[in-house]
Amino acid sequence: MWMETSCSLAFETPVATPFLLMLRPRSGAQQWIAREQYVLTPSVPAVEFTDQFGNLCQRLVAPAGRFSIHTSADIEAADFTDTAYGAPFVEVQLLPDATLPFLLPSRYCESDRFSQIASSITAGFTPGYNQCAAIVDYIRGALQYVPGAGQDIISAAEVNQRSQAVCRDMAHLGIALCRALCIPARMVVGYLEALQPMDLHAWFEAYVGGRWYTFDPTQGSPCGGRVAIAYGRDAADVAIYTQFGDPVELVGMTVRVERLNAAPV
Template identity: 80%
Template sequence: MWLQASCSLEFDIPVPTPFLLMLRPRSGTQQWVAREDYMLNPSVPVVEFTDQFGNLCQRLVSPVGWFAIHTTAVIEVADAADAAPGAPFVEVQCLPDSALPFLLPSRYCESDRFSQMAATITAGFLPGYNQCMAIVDYIRNTLQYAPGAGQAIISAAEVNQQPQAVCRDMAHLGIALCRALSIPARMVVGYLEGLMPMDLHAWFEAYVGGRWYTFDPTQDSLAGGRVAVAYGRDATDVAIYTQFGDPVELLSMYVSVDRLPGPPH
């Protein structure tokens, strides 16, 4: 399917402020970016680089006063996320080098604290994809998905003590449990068609059967219409914007995802 995904941010800037942005999706095996618009108002110089996870990042210094960022992308994506029950566990010595960072504990995914819990949740399931699904089912049945309920970023260990969670928190718990089983897992932030209320969304991917597969504890089925914008070890790596220095006020944020009848002309 073809989607048009947009994100608009408006800030009140008290002093010239350095920003690091992560707002550009990139083409890959699961999506093709056909067209993009990236507008800054007022316009300022931007330097773009690719981080260690392949994310397209932009550096700039915003001027004092009102400052707005607007991005729109037209992307071809899968109608449904791939599912692969029975996809096998990949032994650590056989993993690609690029997957190894996603085996280790990280700031918000303390996988070293979840070994026993992960083993209990996945007991009796085939190693690999089926274990990941058991983890997703556990999270979905244990935590109430409450979009918009959590502003502060909390770790997997803290999430595990809560009755409800936002998508980011549920992804953190899923990642920590997968890594506790030596299954590489990474966080994804992007867009999801039909998400209610509409916002940026977070899910996770796990490496089994020789490739990355999508898992999303917030959804009853593996819906397609996903646009990945950023990948990382946890929320630390995938912030769509990071500002440095004195705090700035985010005046508004608007996200939209619309299905298009066909490719752009």
């Protein structure tokens, strides 16, 4: 399917403030970027680099006063999320080097604290994709998805003590449980066409059967219309913006996703 996505951010910055942004999706196996727009108001110099996870990052210094960022893109994305029940577990010694960082505990995914519960949740399931699916079912049963209910970033261990969660929290718990089983898992932030209310969204991917597969505990069934913006070990790696120095006020944020009837010309 073809989609048009956009994200607009507006800040009040009391003084000139350095920013690190992660707002440009990249083309890959599941998405193709046909057109992009990236507007800074007022216009300031920006430098782009690629981080250790392949994300496109932008550095700039926002001037004092009102500062806004608007991005939009026309993107071809997958109509459906692939499923692969029975896809096998990949032994650690056979994993690609690039997947190894996603096996380790990280700031918000303390996988070393989940070995027992992960084994209990997945007992009797075939190692690999089926274990990941069992983890998603556990999260859906244990947590009520409440969009916008949590502003503070909490860890998987904290999430597992609660009854409600946002998408980021549910992704953290899924990642920690997968890693506890020696399944590489990474966080994804991006757009989801069917999301209500519309906002940026988080889910996770797990590496089984020789490739990454999408898992989203917030959705009752696999759905396509996803556009990935950033990948990382957890939320600390995939913030769409990070500002340095004295706090600034985010005074407005608008996210829009619309399906296009045909490929853009």
